Amino acid sequence: MGTPCLSVASVRERYRWAARQGRPSWLWPDISPTRWQAALVTIEASVRCALRGEDPARPLDGDPSAMGLACYTSGLGPLLGFWAGQGRVSASRDIAAVLDLHLRHNRVRTRRLAAEARALCVALAGHQRLSVTLLGGLHTGPIYFPAPETRPLSDLDLMVEARDGPVIAAMLARRGFDPAIGASTRPPRRWVRPEVSAHPRTLDYLHADDPWSVDLHLSLDRLGPAGINALRFDRPETHGMREPWPVCSEAMVLSQPLLLLHLAVRASRDFRNLTLLRLVELALVVRHDEAAGRLSWPAFVALAERVGALGAAYPALRLCEQLVSGTVPPDVLESAWRRAPAVARRFVERLTPASAHRVTRYSITEKIMWATSRRSALRQLGAQLVSSDANPLSVFFPGHRQADDRFQPLVGR
Numbered sequence: 001m002g003t004p005c006l007s008v009a010s011v012r013e014r015y016r017w018a019a020r021q022g023r024p025s026w027l028w029p030d031i032s033p034t035r036w037q038a039a040l041v042t043i044e045a046s047v048r049c050a051l052r053g054e055d056p057a058r059p060l061d062g063d064p065s066a067m068g069l070a071c072y073t074s075g076l077g078p079l080l081g082f083w084a085g086q087g088r089v090s091a092s093r094d095i096a097a098v099l100d101l102h103l104r105h106n107r108v109r110t111r112r113l114a115a116e117a118r119a120l121c122v123a124l125a126g127h128q129r130l131s132v133t134l135l136g137g138l139h140t141g142p143i144y145f146p147a148p149e150t151r152p153l154s155d156l157d158l159m160v161e162a163r164d165g166p167v168i169a170a171m172l173a174r175r176g177f178d179p180a181i182g183a184s185t186r187p188p189r190r191w192v193r194p195e196v197s198a199h200p201r202t203l204d205y206l207h208a209d210d211p212w213s214v215d216l217h218l219s220l221d222r223l224g225p226a227g228i229n230a231l232r233f234d235r236p237e238t239h240g241m242r243e244p245w246p247v248c249s250e251a252m253v254l255s256q257p258l259l260l261l262h263l264a265v266r267a268s269r270d271f272r273n274l275t276l277l278r279l280v281e282l283a284l285v286v287r288h289d290e291a292a293g294r295l296s297w298p299a300f301v302a303l304a305e306r307v308g309a310l311g312a313a314y315p316a317l318r319l320c321e322q323l324v325s326g327t328v329p330p331d332v333l334e335s336a337w338r339r340a341p342a343v344a345r346r347f348v349e350r351l352t353p354a355s356a357h358r359v360t361r362y363s364i365t366e367k368i369m370w371a372t373s374r375r376s377a378l379r380q381l382g383a384q385l386v387s388s389d390a391n392p393l394s395v396f397f398p399g400h401r402q403a404d405d406r407f408q409p410l411v412g413r
Helices: 008-020 033-052 064-074 077-086 093-126 137-144 162-174 258-268 276-291 297-307 311-323 330-339 342-348 364-368 374-387
Strands: 132-135 155-160 190-192 213-217 242-245 248-254
Touching (some): 033 064, 033 077, 033 311, 077 093, 093 132, 093 137, 093 155, 093 248, 137 276, 162 213, 248 258, 258 276, 258 297, 276 311
Parallel strands (some): 132 248, 155 213
Antiparallel strands (some): 132 155
């Protein structure tokens, strides 16, 4: 189903073509960044109406290729396809077919990865009763989105106690996983199955058979903006902020207010992370947990202040509120604004939900906007130079690595 799959040679040729054009981050010869950005603006308007329960101002229409790419890079193709089927989003016939393609592929993919996650959690829990906490879309998809398949996944994020890392790494090896080539940490962070495709089947949508990995986390601490000291999330008061995963009680997930803070800081880490998907995710989490009485904004601010993360959450909180007004209380937004560096505040205020996700190289201002001193500015600049442009796809999706010519899928994280 869908367009013909790309060969590894075809993907590499896209890289070479992009380099020849002087835009190594743009891999789509037939679509201009201008058309892509215009499609994102249209998607933003439709999403806003859907979240507010309003009739869309205009249907999703226009060039199916540009709209499909915008759905892909924003991560919202499956959700828009689901909403179109419910009548919450209006789309032309051609665009509706594109949205349905995104949804159908992600439905197959999500079921496959969810089954893998459950099997891993049961195995880990059964081995010396090791504790595992699921992060990201594994948690939010089944609980906060209208259906699990509407939240794309590129990998399975598992967090374990640092002392258990070697044991769990050995278990992953026994279950057929290999450390990703080029992994430098001990135990290796990323694990892959040899039989899983090592490159994307297409660069137009998240294919059911696109690559996936298990990402092993030993801490929540490494969430601060690149080059800035890590935010210390692992504190005694946060250790109890866990609850059983409703999908499989052998695993745990983050509870409030740690969940919202983790999502907001992760989205705000840099503008390669700040996709429309992450902003919609924040809005859905806030809406669900406020209605259930599970989210206290004073508790959120207090926790963010204790770990020094309130300013780091500001970009995502501000853009989420801009996407759906009334999501973030004004006093919370004001407190986060005060904690963010002045350069970051000024830069974020020029963005919209549709324009926040970066497609070109960072400006110097963007690279150092989180710095609070000359030393931290140099450290952040160095971190960005080392990590940013080695792989064009990382501009869209920062989890992407190319160390061994294995290609990570482009959405989800």
